[in-house]
Amino acid sequence: xxxxxxxxxxxxxxxxxxxxxxxxxxxxxxxxxxxxxxxxxxxxxxxxxxxxxxxxxxxxxxxxxxxxxxxxxxxxxxxxxxxxxxxxxxxxxxxxxxxxxxxxxxxxxxxxxxxxxxxxxxxxxxxxxxxxxxxxxxxxxxxxxxxxxxxxxxxxxxxxxxxxxxxxxxxxxxxxxxxxxxxxxxxxxxxxxxxxxxxxxxxxxxxxxxxxxxxxxxxxxxxxxxxxxxxxxxxxxxxxxxxxxxxxxxxxxxxxxxxxxxxxxxxxxxxxxxxxxxxxxxxxxxxxxxxxxxxxxxxxxxxxxxxxxxxxxxxxxxxxxxxxxxxxxxxxxxxxxxxxxxxxxxxxxxxxxxxxxxxxxxxxxxxxxxxxxxxxxxxxxxxxxxxxxxxxxxxxxxxxxxxxxxxxxxxxxxxxxxxxxxxxxxxxxxxxxxxxxxxxxxxxxxxxxxxxxxxxxxxxxxxxxxxxxxxxxxxxxxxxxxxxxxxxxxxxxxxxxxxxxxxxxxxxxxxxxxxxxxxxxxxxxxxxxxxxxxxxxxxxxxxxxxxxxxxxxxxxxxxxxxxxxxxxxxxxxxxxxxxxxxxxxxxxxxxxxxxx
Numbered sequence: 001x002x003x004x005x006x007x008x009x010x011x012x013x014x015x016x017x018x019x020x021x022x023x024x025x026x027x028x029x030x031x032x033x034x035x036x037x038x039x040x041x042x043x044x045x046x047x048x049x050x051x052x053x054x055x056x057x058x059x060x061x062x063x064x065x066x067x068x069x070x071x072x073x074x075x076x077x078x079x080x081x082x083x084x085x086x087x088x089x090x091x092x093x094x095x096x097x098x099x100x101x102x103x104x105x106x107x108x109x110x111x112x113x114x115x116x117x118x119x120x121x122x123x124x125x126x127x128x129x130x131x132x133x134x135x136x137x138x139x140x141x142x143x144x145x146x147x148x149x150x151x152x153x154x155x156x157x158x159x160x161x162x163x164x165x166x167x168x169x170x171x172x173x174x175x176x177x178x179x180x181x182x183x184x185x186x187x188x189x190x191x192x193x194x195x196x197x198x199x200x201x202x203x204x205x206x207x208x209x210x211x212x213x214x215x216x217x218x219x220x221x222x223x224x225x226x227x228x229x230x231x232x233x234x235x236x237x238x239x240x241x242x243x244x245x246x247x248x249x250x251x252x253x254x255x256x257x258x259x260x261x262x263x264x265x266x267x268x269x270x271x272x273x274x275x276x277x278x279x280x281x282x283x284x285x286x287x288x289x290x291x292x293x294x295x296x297x298x299x300x301x302x303x304x305x306x307x308x309x310x311x312x313x314x315x316x317x318x319x320x321x322x323x324x325x326x327x328x329x330x331x332x333x334x335x336x337x338x339x340x341x342x343x344x345x346x347x348x349x350x351x352x353x354x355x356x357x358x359x360x361x362x363x364x365x366x367x368x369x370x371x372x373x374x375x376x377x378x379x380x381x382x383x384x385x386x387x388x389x390x391x392x393x394x395x396x397x398x399x400x401x402x403x404x405x406x407x408x409x410x411x412x413x414x415x416x417x418x419x420x421x422x423x424x425x426x427x428x429x430x431x432x433x434x435x436x437x438x439x440x441x442x443x444x445x446x447x448x449x450x451x452x453x454x455x456x457x458x459x460x461x462x463x464x465x466x467x468x469x470x471x472x473x474x475x476x477x478x479x480x481x482x483x484x485x486x487x488x489x490x491x492x493x494x495x496x497x498x499x500x501x502x503x504x505x506x507x508x509x510x511x512x513x514x515x516x517x518x519x520x521x522x523x524x525x526x527x528x529x530x531x532x533x534x535x536x537x538x539x540x541x542x543x544x545x546x547x548x549x550x551x552x553x554x555x556x557x558x559x560x561x562x563x564x565x566x567x568x569x570x571x572x573x574x575x576x577x578x579x580x581x582x583x584x585x586x587x588x589x590x591x592x593x594x595x596x
Contacts, residue, residue, distance in 0.1 A: 015131060018140040022123050022147045026116060026157075034112030034159035041108065042481045042510055046502035046519060047163035049509050052107060054080060055087045055162075059094065065253035071514045072504055073526040074496060074549060078518055081263040081322075083202045084251050086164050090114050112159035118166045119157040122173060123147065126419055129177040133389050134424050137431070141449075142423025148453035149361055152415050164202045165412050171199035172209055172416035176396055179213050179236075180389040185228045189235025192217070196236075197243035200273075201251060201265045208406075209413045211276070212399040214240075216392050218280055218300070222293045230284060237280040241273050262318035263521070271314045275307030322521050330524055333531045338519070347408035352466045356459045358411050359404070364451035365418045366397050368425040376428075390424055393417045422452040479588040480556035486510035488586035489554075497591075498550040500534045500561065507554065516550050535562035542578060545594060553579065555590040 041049070053069055064084055070077035093113050097106035126146050131139035146152050156165040174195040181188035196213065199206040214236070221233040248265050260267050283299035290296075308315065323331050348355040373391050378384035400414025429445035432438070450457055459466075479485060481503070489497075489511045496514045499507055504515030504526075517530025525548075533544050541563065545553070555561075555570045568574035570590060579592040 014140055015127070015136050018143050019123070019127055022127075022143050023120060025147055026119050026123070029153075030112055030116040030159050034109070037108045037112055037160050038104070039483045041111065041160055042483055042486055042506045043478065044160045045163060046505055048111075048161055049505045050080070050520075051082070051086065051090070051162040051164075052111065053505060053508060054082065055090045055094065056107070058084065058087045059091050065251070065256075069508075069518075071508050072518045072520075073516050073523050073529065074514050076523075076525075078520045078523040078526050080520065081203075081261070081522060082164065085198075085247075086162075086167060086202060090162060111162055115157050115159065115161040115166055118170060119153070122152075122166075122170045125170065125173050125177070129173070130420050130423055133177065133180065133182065134386055134420075135427070137427035138420075138424045140423070141426040141430075142419045145361075145419035145422045145426075145452050149415070149419065150456070151358060151361070151411065152419065156412065165205075167202055168199050168206050169412055169416055171195040171202070172206060172413055175199070175210070175213050176393065176417050177420070179217050179232075179396075180392045181232075182385040182389060183228065185232035186235045189217075189232045189237075190239045192232075193236045193239025194243045196240055197247055200244060200269060201247035204263060204265065204269060205410065206413060207269070208403050208410070209396075209400060209416075212396055214276060214280070216395055220392070221280075221284060221287075222296050222300075225287055225293070225296075230287070233280055233284060237277040237284075241270075241277045244270060244273050260314055260317065263322040268311075268314045268318050271311040275304060275311055278307060279304035326521060326524050326527065329532060330527045333527070334521070342408060343406055344404040344408050344411075353459055353463050355408070356466075357455045358408075360455040360458060361422070361452040362397070362401055362404075362411065362414055362418055364448060365422040365425065366394065366401065368448050369394050369397070369421040372425050372428050390421070393421055397421060418452070422448070426452075477556045477559055477588075480559065481506050482588060483510060485586040485588035488584050489513060489589065489591065491585060492552075492582060492591065495551045496549050497552050497554040498529065498533070498545060498548065498594075499554050501530050503554070503556075504530065515554075516548055534566060536565075537563055538565040538576065541565060542576075551594060552582065553592045553594065555592070557588055557590050 041052075050069070053071075054067060057069070058064070067080040067082060067084065068077040069080060072078045090110055093110035094103075094106045097109055101109075123143055123146060127139050127143045130142040152169065155161075156163060156169065172195075175192050178188040178192035178195065192213070196206075196210045200210065217229075217233050217236050221229040244265060248270060252264075252266065256266075258267060262268055279300050282303050283296045286299055287296050323334055326334075342350075344355070344359075369390060373387060373394060376383065376387040376390065378387045397414055397417045400410070400417065403410040403413065426445060426449060429441055429448065433441040433445060486507060487510060489507065492513075494512045494514070496516060497504075497507060499515045499517045501517065502519045504518045507513055507515050516526065517533070518526040519530055520526055529544075529548065533541060536544055555566060557570060557572075559567070559570045561567045561570065565574070565576075569576065569579070569592070572590075576592075578595050580595055582591040582593050584591055
């Protein structure tokens, strides 16, 4: 085949080529990072390790409705607020593999397969969805933005990422694309409602984004009333509560149906969904009799106000958030130490480099998309539909950006629309360049592509001048969480180890020991053990240990803790007559037996 024929083949089948390229990149990275996963898994995120522990418990026979980690903060354990649906998906990969290999190897292979499959499905949704809405060139660029942007391609999509954020991202992409679908409103509403309900069942972090999408769908029906917008709103408002109840019943024990948990899809969240659905559906029926948006808007506000007042006994306690019932000292420790849970401004002040890497693609796509939206033609029905769809995605992007100012970790939700908006803007710039051959347009297209897919290239030159956060005293040293060093702890008979921060889950995964410290808001004891206790000096630390079932204290060698006493122990510059060192084959940790 000649070069000209090859170029023509690529041009005629650009979408297929981009999709194949994206799949190859994803599979290559999965193999690359998956090969060393056994040795590196202990360095994964705390949520990833905890998810695997939960899956292990499920496979071992722990009840479907029982999500307690009994080896963390025994004897009560720590109750997780996560969904068993994700556990079941991962277990469905592990169990068949375990028939042909050891269980540890099956777990590591499944840990590589699970996020890879989720990302491949996400690529298909973004690619085919964008092509259906905005055409083939926009779809090609959207897929490339998704695959190269570190936030969507790496943060929760690499081998070993078993937390639920990649599933939530996929659900939010389905929800956003379905919300702006130009035809087939009933199917779109059902898809949007189901995706929103499943995302809430997986984790309530998406609640505000779901509310934002619901407002966009409601706004279309209110201000651009017609058969399509009314059917979309009706299908969404009916499907969301029905699907939410189904998912709720599937993961909630019958004796806890009325339990007012604020961190799961339980009675408070269901009551809010019911209020929102009724406030959307009842006024929509009035629209057939009374033209104009005024009556519908007023009726929606009235129904919503009445519904919220009736549901306030359930919703009121949730206003303080999931940390409201914790001791004040623990709440302050969480707000000061868990950086991604802080508002975006605070995160930027503490970690300006990573904040810029996260936000440059968001702001770039928002600005470029807004400029494009203002100049998009709408002379034909297709052009008008595309302009409306882009405008609604920009509204969602703006709402998501506002959520980042509340909590930095919500940037993963706004990522659901950034690749599509960026793809549309890049396709428009390419079209303009091919028409004009203007070098300025080409440079703008290149700059936007770099800003979305490789923001680190823009930040790297100024990185040395950015304020760097102080090292976290609770961070885990790399050699301390090395798999071989953790395995050395198995030479000691099973014990209950007093560990700092989120080190406990790593120890549980790699050893036969139980641990007492963990960063989970449903256990004040685990939080106090893992966070506050390691700031205590000798007398207070000894008194705190006496109130626990700990048999040993586990420290990372040469680590600096908030407590001067523990820092001296970790650096071998002091001893305590009530702690006896235990010999280990690996010197990355210091294990101290608590004497009577």
